[in-house]
Structure formats: C-alpha cells, structure tokens
Amino acid sequence: NAGVTQTPKFRILKIGQSMTLQCTQDMNHNYMYWYRQDPGMGLKLIYYSVGAGITDKGEVPNGYNVSRSTTEDFPLRLELAAPSQTSVYFCASSYGWLQGRRGQPQHFGDGTRLSIL
Amino acid sequence: TQLLEQSPQFLSIQEGENLTVYCNSSSVFSSLQWYRQEPGEGPVLLVTVVTGGEVKKLKRLTFQFGDARKDSSLHITAAQPGDTGLYLCAGIGGAGSYQLTFGKGTKLSVIP
Numbered sequence: 001n002a003g004v005t006q007t008p009k010f011r012i013l014k015i016g017q018s019m020t021l022q023c024t025q026d027m028n029h030n031y032m033y034w035y036r037q038d039p040g041m042g043l044k045l046i047y048y049s050v051g052a053g054i055t056d057k058g059e060v061p062n063g064y065n066v067s068r069s070t071t072e073d074f075p076l077r078l079e080l081a082a083p084s085q086t087s088v089y090f091c092a093s094s095y096g097w098l099q100g101r102r103g104q105p106q107h108f109g110d111g112t113r114l115s116i117l
Numbered sequence: 118t119q120l121l122e123q124s125p126q127f128l129s130i131q132e133g134e135n136l137t138v139y140c141n142s143s144s145v146f147s148s149l150q151w152y153r154q155e156p157g158e159g160p161v162l163l164v165t166v167v168t169g170g171e172v173k174k175l176k177r178l179t180f181q182f183g184d185a186r187k188d189s190s191l192h193i194t195a196a197q198p199g200d201t202g203l204y205l206c207a208g209i210g211g212a213g214s215y216q217l218t219f220g221k222g223t224k225l226s227v228i229p
Contacts, residue, residue: 004159042205042220042222043160045216048216069227090160097210102165104164106160108158110158
C-alpha cells in the first residue's frame, strides 16, 4: 500500500530558485495538508485542502503556494527560495477532519528534506 | 494561539526502565493525538484521546488525557530499543479550526 508519496526525498536549491514539492495519495482522502518541521520546533501547518479545488492557508503560508486539481495530488510550490525555507516538508492526508470530537488520523508521507543555500 | 508544551525535550534511558513524557497546555482541546516519528519518516498516529480523564493502553504504552482536557501524558513500561523515536502530541481545537497544534516533541533514546 503506497499511502502518501512525496517526491523528491532530498533537494538543494539556490536562493531565488523555484521548485514544486510533489505529494500524491491513493487512499481517496478528501483532506490534505502540508507541514514543515524545523529542528526542535515541531510541525507547523503551511496550507491545507478539504477537497479538490479548495485550499486554505495554515499557520505559516508566506512564500508558498498550493493547488488541488485532483483528489490525489496536492503539490506545494516555492516561488523564490529563501534560506528560511530550509526545512523538512511533510504532506499528510485524512479521510475527514472530525468524527464526533475525535480527530481523524492523519497519514504522513516520509518527507522532503530541502536545503536552500 | 494554542500552544502545547512537551517535556522533557530529550530523554535517554536504559532498556527495561519506565518513563513518562508530558504534554501541557493552557488551552482546552476537544481531543488530543499522540504520534511517533522515526528518523527519515513521517509521524505515525499511536492514539487519540477524547474524554477528560480517559486512559488508553497500547501494549506497554499508557496514554492519559487530563480531566480538564488541557494536558496528557504517555507512560512507557519496560522500554525497549524499538521505542526509540520522537513522540509528538497534537491537539484538536475548537469548531471551525482545521489545524492540529503540534508540540515540539520528546526525543526518546532507549539504550540496549
């Protein structure tokens, strides 16, 4: 079972370059999320989507863009890479958001380790 | 802004010892999740606790949600090297919020 697949696993960018981090899931989940994880800082939500064609900002959206043209794919775009965007990026998906008061489990990919030099 | 403080930040223990890690907040959460993350991988959900005072057991792991739904703990009995990893707690907030609030994690090393 593939689950959530992220590509690439590693990437080095120069300041000012752009790139797209790919994320695809095969679980037919409606909800998808992008997080960044900095050392010692936990995970912070960048953008999320509740379904195809619908996206919204999370806690730290500046410098990023997303699109959701299909249920399966949720790419994250960096337009002008900056050193502050050096981080590990995780994509996640879930079937829904809440079941009663219980949060639906989020299924994470293995991450993209991005360095901006 | 809802914050979750996890302690300790780092923990190194010998195989067979018991340990407890804590997740505290001044905010009330409707539910709280615990994830475990191994190096080079994404977090994997261990448990969700919903009711104040709730205790859940997962083999040697015991999770408790505080009565006021502001804090939680994870207790591991007879730790094994396979328990090594980063333990993250994440809170589900109020209605209309689609954000999980993650703590910074507790990095556990179990030495054989």
